[in-house]
Amino acid sequence: MSDKSLVHSVYDGIEEHDNHLPNWWLFILWTSIVFSAGYWFWFHIAEAGPDQLGEYAAESAEVAKRASGSTPASDDMLLTLAKDSGVLDSGKQVFQANCAACHGAQGQGLIGPNLTDAYWMHGGSPMAIHRVVADGVVAKGMPAWERTLGAERVKAVTAYLLTLKGTDVPGGKAPQGEPEQL
Ligand code: HEC
Structure with missing residues (x-):
């Protein structure tokens, strides 16, 4: 890390370097961006997946169905x-x-x-x-x-x-x- 050409600035003896972002970090960044585009398209444009209210309604219907067997x-x-x-x-x-x-x-x-x-x-x-x-x-x-x-x-x-x-x-x-x- 002592390659002087990469030193961006020095302040109080502290060197600021201009390093590349680590690849694992870039990988997470780009994956999130691609995922969010797919997610947005799937749930909000194509509406292929249920939204929160839809999931809630499906789950409560399931609970009501199971409960009716045991309700007196x-x-x-x-x-x-x-x-x-x-x-x-x-x-x-x-x-x-x-x-x-x-x-x-x-x-x-x-x-x-x-x-x-x-x-x-x-x-x-x-x-x-x-x-x-x-x-x-x-x-x-x-x-x-x-x-x-x-x-x-x-x-x-x-x-x-x-x-x-x-x-x-x-x-x-x-x-x-x-x-x-x-
Ligand atoms: C083996 C014959 C038999 C079978 C099988 C049978 N029952 Fe009965 N059931 C009777 C008899 C005999 C009575 C009259 C009981 C009495 O005299 O108090 C009766 C009475 C009843 C009564 C009351 C009627 C009243 O006037 O209050 C109902 C309701 C009834 N049965 C429904 C059913 C149902 C539903 C099934 C099937 C899941 C069924 N029974 C199967 C013989 C049978």
Whole structure:
């Protein structure tokens, strides 16, 4: 470093040199510039990647999806699910696979009671239906489903039953229980 030709100035005996910037430093500088141009183009011009709000919305949708499995059921939740076509599709599949044998393919009743009339032995409110499906009436031949199907599918099939309720399928089994008090 004592090459005098490179000395820029001297002050109080301190030499200021005019060195080249180190290559590693220049490398980081130019890489950052190239990266920032690509980043700017990708996120702000092409809008190919999600912006911060987009990422936040995607993450909160994911959290809500995971939470709905563990949130305890409520009348409001079940009524909301009964308007969700995805939930109703899976509820219908669960019904056909597990319930139709006893309640009929349309819920019109067979061994089990008619689920399309206005009469209920255990109550016709969303939560009353949910409780019977989850816990069963084992002594009377209605199995408990929460353990075999899991909370998610019990909610889905309950939501599906809410859409059958009151459809009064022709040729259904005679009413059992009490008319639902509204
Ligand atoms: C092995 C036959 C059988 C199967 C399978 C079955 N159920 Fe039942 N279910 C019954 C019987 C029997 C009753 C009547 C219980 C009683 O007398 O209290 C009943 C009652 C019910 C009730 C109450 C009806 C009321 O009037 O209060 C609902 C709701 C119900 N079942 C839904 C389901 C759903 C949903 C499934 C499928 C996940 C299912 N059941 C599968 C036999 C069955």
